[in-house]
Amino acid sequence: MKVLAFNCSPKMDKGSTALILTPFLEGMRGPGAEVELLYTKKLKINPCQGCFNCWLKTPGKCFQDDDMNMLYPKLHEADIWVFATPVYVDGVSGPMKNLIDRMIPLLQPFFELRDGHCRHVVRQGHKYGKVVLVSNCGFWEMDNFDPLLAHMKAFCRNGAKEFRGALLRPHGEALRPMMEMGAPVNDILEAAKEAGRQLVTEGEMSAETQATVSRELMPLEMYVQVANQGFQQALDALEKK
Numbered sequence: 001m002k003v004l005a006f007n008c009s010p011k012m013d014k015g016s017t018a019l020i021l022t023p024f025l026e027g028m029r030g031p032g033a034e035v036e037l038l039y040t041k042k043l044k045i046n047p048c049q050g051c052f053n054c055w056l057k058t059p060g061k062c063f064q065d066d067d068m069n070m071l072y073p074k075l076h077e078a079d080i081w082v083f084a085t086p087v088y089v090d091g092v093s094g095p096m097k098n099l100i101d102r103m104i105p106l107l108q109p110f111f112e113l114r115d116g117h118c119r120h121v122v123r124q125g126h127k128y129g130k131v132v133l134v135s136n137c138g139f140w141e142m143d144n145f146d147p148l149l150a151h152m153k154a155f156c157r158n159g160a161k162e163f164r165g166a167l168l169r170p171h172g173e174a175l176r177p178m179m180e181m182g183a184p185v186n187d188i189l190e191a192a193k194e195a196g197r198q199l200v201t202e203g204e205m206s207a208e209t210q211a212t213v214s215r216e217l218m219p220l221e222m223y224v225q226v227a228n229q230g231f232q233q234a235l236d237a238l239e240k241k
């Protein structure tokens, strides 16, 4: 089984997204999945120019000469796509949006009706694979992921992919400092790993495992207080400079 994962945080391995993504991918490698992890920050992926050349002039091929050319065969071959992104202004990060916009050559321009809904016909060689979202955000509540979930589900319906769920880490900014302080958060990392194992061996991640990844780190009021203290300290330090 081939897994193609994208870390779409500009902070790459130093970010909070990676804290969940890393054990998740490790969990997939355990039972033998062949996992390739790519960082959008290291890739040159220009924005889509909206010309539709990839549909009507050079079918299946974008005119832009960048890293997407190397990615198209990998995208075709992979059984599972993992998109890992922080929440940016209630959506996916800009590099991730560029990446998925540039995936339209995987489809054909023709319309067809799938489940009574207008969709594009998929291009030959396209696999009806699975998609998983890994995300974290700065705000406390789970509903901050609603726009991303709606987007990923729609992306999968349009692209004939199977959305297999999400590992979501609300108030994700608190996870790293808590780990550094030795707080008991290992269950979250273990659950992310277990989710990877489950996805490869059972085809899906259990609701319980996903819930553990998202579990509360601290009460809402405390999080607001701790975050504001941190912001104030940073601003006070500026004044002292």
Ligand SMILES: Cc1cc2nc3c(=O)[nH]c(=O)nc-3n(C[C@H](O)[C@H](O)[C@H](O)COP(=O)(O)O)c2cc1C
Binding pocket: 009, 010, 011, 012, 014, 015, 016, 017, 018, 085, 086, 087, 088, 089, 090, 091, 136, 137, 138, 139, 140, 144, 172, 173
């Ligand atoms: C430009 C920008 C926009 C953001 N927008 C949101 C947002 O809409 N909702 C939210 O909860 N957090 C938001 N955040 C916070 C990030 O999701 C949070 O810092 C996350 O932990 C970053 O993950 P990373 O360390 O992997 O990059 C935003 C951060 C940035 C830099």
